[in-house]
Amino acid sequence: MVSTYKAVKKAQKGKLRGAIRSIVLDTLFIKDVFVRNDYLLDIPRVQFLYIHHVFKDEADNFDKLLSFLSKKHTFISHSEAVERLLNGNVDRPYISWSSDDGIHSNMIAAKILEKYGASCCFFLNPYSIGLKDDEKLRFFCNKKLELPKVSFLDWDDVYKLQKDGHEIGAHTYEHDRVSDMTAVEFEEDFFKTDKELTAKCGKIKHFAFTYGKYSDFNKKAYDIVFSNGYESCSSASRGCHISNGNQIKKNELFIRRDQIIAGWPLNQMKYFIKASAKKLSLDTNFIPNSYK
Numbered sequence: 700m701v702s703t704y705k706a707v708k709k710a711q712k713g714k715l716r717g718a719i720r721s722i723v724l725d726t727l728f729i730k731d732v733f734v735r736n737d738y739l740l741d742i743p744r745v746q747f748l749y750i751h752h753v754f755k756d757e758a759d760n761f762d763k764l765l766s767f768l769s770k771k772h773t774f775i776s777h778s779e780a781v782e783r784l785l786n787g788n789v790d791r792p793y794i795s796w797s798s799d800d801g802i803h804s805n806m807i808a809a810k811i812l813e814k815y816g817a818s819c820c821f822f823l824n825p826y827s828i829g830l831k832d833d834e835k836l837r838f839f840c841n842k843k844l845e846l847p848k849v850s851f852l853d854w855d856d857v858y859k860l861q862k863d864g865h866e867i868g869a870h871t872y873e874h875d876r877v878s879d880m881t882a883v884e885f886e887e888d889f890f891k892t893d894k895e896l897t898a899k900c901g902k903i904k905h906f907a908f909t910y911g912k913y914s915d916f917n918k919k920a921y922d923i924v925f926s927n928g929y930e931s932c933s934s935a936s937r938g939c940h941i942s943n944g945n946q947i948k949k950n951e952l953f954i955r956r957d958q959i960i961a962g963w964p965l966n967q968m969k970y971f972i973k974a975s976a977k978k979l980s981l982d983t984n985f986i987p988n989s990y991k
């Protein structure tokens with residue numbers, strides 16, 4: 700069972716995509732170090748940052764990021780962030796945290812977030828909660844998450860997170876790609892997920908679709924999420940949000956989130972956060988044309 704970021708990186712080493720990506724990133728964030736652009740963080744906005752894990756060897760770095768961000772931002776819950784956007788009430792820089800996939804090291808993340816008064820919305824797959832079977836774990840991690848075998852939260856962990864002020868959201872039942880499902884299949888998956896999470900955690904209001912690109916999801920699934928009483932739907936498309944009076948209607952807000960890997964160098968994390976703040980416009984609030 701892998702429990703460090705170093706081991707995750709080692710297991711993923713040799714995958715070409717990862718190698719090219721890290722070369723591109725190195726070039727970008729090294730350039731950014733020499734530009735004085737921290738003023739971008741003063742822009743009133745809601746920026747949703749999301750993680751997958753904070754393994755023990757990422758904890759110090761994550762703490763440093765929180766310390767840096769806390770100087771210029773107010774941390775708010777996912778629910779408050781959605782509410783502020785819909786009410787057009789974004790008067791200063793806000794950050795809202797979420798986490799996908801329910802990996803056990805989220806307990807480390809939660810502790811650090813709590814230290815800075817931040818809460819997190821954990822988007823979970825009921826299938827993996829408390830999953831212990833070796834073969835199932837290996838298959839799920841490799842095929843669905845592209846990770847070596849890691850451990851997951853169990854229900855007691857989930858209850859503790861809720862007790863400590865965090866929110867729980869839905870992320871499909873078994874981390875399948877929504878664009879591979881028919882509308883009927885997605886509806887079944889959605890209700891199965893909602894039923895199990897609701898039975899354990901109470902009403903669920905937020906959904907994040909798997910894999911995160913707009914092409915991994917579709918308009919029909921988006922409509923199913925909102926027509927069943929959910930208040931938000933999150934992608935993993937980079938960007939952040941501003942308000943403009945009350946112009947964002949509930950089902951027109953498709954949340955963009957910036958992925959943060961706590962094991963990245965601090966400057967790399969800052970680069971992504973500032974790059975989204977720089978690109979901020981009213982257009983980043985709305986759903987893409989293919990969803991209209």
Ligand SMILES: [Zn+2]
Pocket residue numbers: 799800870874909910
């Ligand atoms: Zn996921």
